[in-house]
Amino acid sequence: MRRKHVFADAVAASCGLTLVAALTLGVGTTAPDAASAEAAPAAVSASAAFPRPLYLEPNTDAAKSAARLRSEGSVASASLIDQIATQPTAIWLGDWYTTALLRSVIKRNVDASKAQGTTLVFVTYAIPNRDCGGYSAGGHTNAEYLDWNREIAADLQGTSAVILVEPDSLAMLSDAKCAGTAATRLPLLRDAVGILAAAGLSTYLDGGNSRWLSPTDQAAWLNAAGISGATGFYTNVANYNPVALERDYAGKVSSRVGLKHYVIDVSRNGRGWTGTWCNSPGAGLGVNPRVTPDSGKLDALLWVKHPGASDGTCNGGPAAGAWFESYALDLVRNR
Template sequence: MTASIAASMVILAVLAGAQGPAAAETAAPFSRPLYLEADTDASRAQTRLLAAGDPAGAAAMGQIAAQPTAVWLGEWWAEPLMRSKLRRHVAAAAAQGTTTQGSTTQGATLVFVTYAIPYRDCGGHSGGGTTYEAYLDWNRVIAEELAGTGAVILVEPDSLSSLAAAKCAGEVERRPALIAQAVGILADAGLATYLDGGNSNWLGPAAQAVWLQRAGIDRATGFFTNVSNFYPVQQESDYAGKLSSRVGWKHYVIDVSRNGRGWTGTWCNPLGAALGANPRPTAGTTKLDALLWVKHPGVSDGPCNGGPNAGVWWDEYALALVANRG
């Protein structure tokens, strides 16, 4: 059995088994195809490898470049540049569409990740963020530019799960309330928001539910799991179903960008990791709304296992993810 067939069988099993109350609801945020960004690290690497006389490497890199990935938004862009980039993505998504059996679907679903929470990563590899005073205004810019687009916003990966760690003790009181305010701003603009649901090997559904409730899950569309991590779809879906039951049967999405071989011993640039299933919206008959590539395959987790700093593109790792997929 090939890796792709096996992955498809796992996904079908998940979709058949992830039922809960009101499972017949349609997940409106993902009613259109996912937006495919034209200019990404992967597409640039593909061009570079082809120009360097490495057609095999370029073809392998093309397997990443051909798939939709979430667009990350952070404090690294000043407001005018962020507005410009958001407008460019909105225009590009509006122009995308698919034609099947004679009918055309116009437009694509934009998926963004907000990643600017103050004291991000609480001093870890992915440190940064805005100031507390600037954070809500930063979210208002996003809301203004994306209002009416039907975009999906994955709000601040790791922001809630990490609050259980001692290094984040100073954020326990103020961060959930700040996220709840941001969710309100984004939801008021008609945007679908998903909050940090951790993963199946972190806090557990009961503890994670408390953080989600404190951070405004009642106003959010749902939560996400497995972002930048490696756990299998079935394991994540089992966990997410338990978490959903504790937060009003909210919907969820799973990051499958690098979980093709599951957990291989570490979260930071693990050797042997592989691309997961290609991202796609699910059928809309369960609480699982979509399988997404949130983490960009090929972006380093940090200076470990020979990798560059967190957030930096790494050709060799990207190619290894493709090769390990089989």
């Protein structure tokens, strides 16, 4: 199974995203030995990664949906959607933006975050051969990718933003579809982390999830991708696994990557795994996102996946990334 990330209306003020984590380890390339990890620039310390509350982006699909429902007199439904619209979600940056629009999106959110006094969380999603030819195929070319990261670093210099670097980029490398990809991807990820970290940004790499690779295999990929130069790693992006299960898994990964810190996506894990990955019936909204000081290696519980963004044309959903209002309502009702 794959995570699907297809974005609708790239010019919109906010991007819906779809990102579903794989559960089955494909036959193909194997994880590299941890000894292959290369030295990387010094990371932003985990203690400094989330110094303020999480940034709440205005005018998201959920906010627009709630406003429309309320104007139509559907006050009860609007109140349910408000449970999504009033919570911080990560901001996704990808190759669907022109350079000018990328700068505009970043500036708008940086300015709003300064006014709020909050911590920005961005996701980069434009790695070459993204999704290894799957539903979310795309990304920049090798030649473009690092310049794209330099643009993001320059635009975010001085903001102390958090960057979740390229979901699926590591865990998926063990799939047969990605055979041969590691040789070019791993150096790109190491360099991207170096570029972003040099701008004072907190970087987290792809840590998969507890139902995907073993902690040992995931840690080997993280080491090879330069986790030593990153703040940490993230787990459970767009997946449904309970926090307790993810913390146990992430702790085992952390112990194999120099005791690095981590964050967990809790956007729709309120009911745990319900047996299918695509617009999973019965899934429930997770706990509200928040910074988690004094929680060991866990830095934050985040909504990385935008609750209510469709996984694709499955289980009654619209195109991947489109707002799926009935599903959003169900996520809240099943909380």
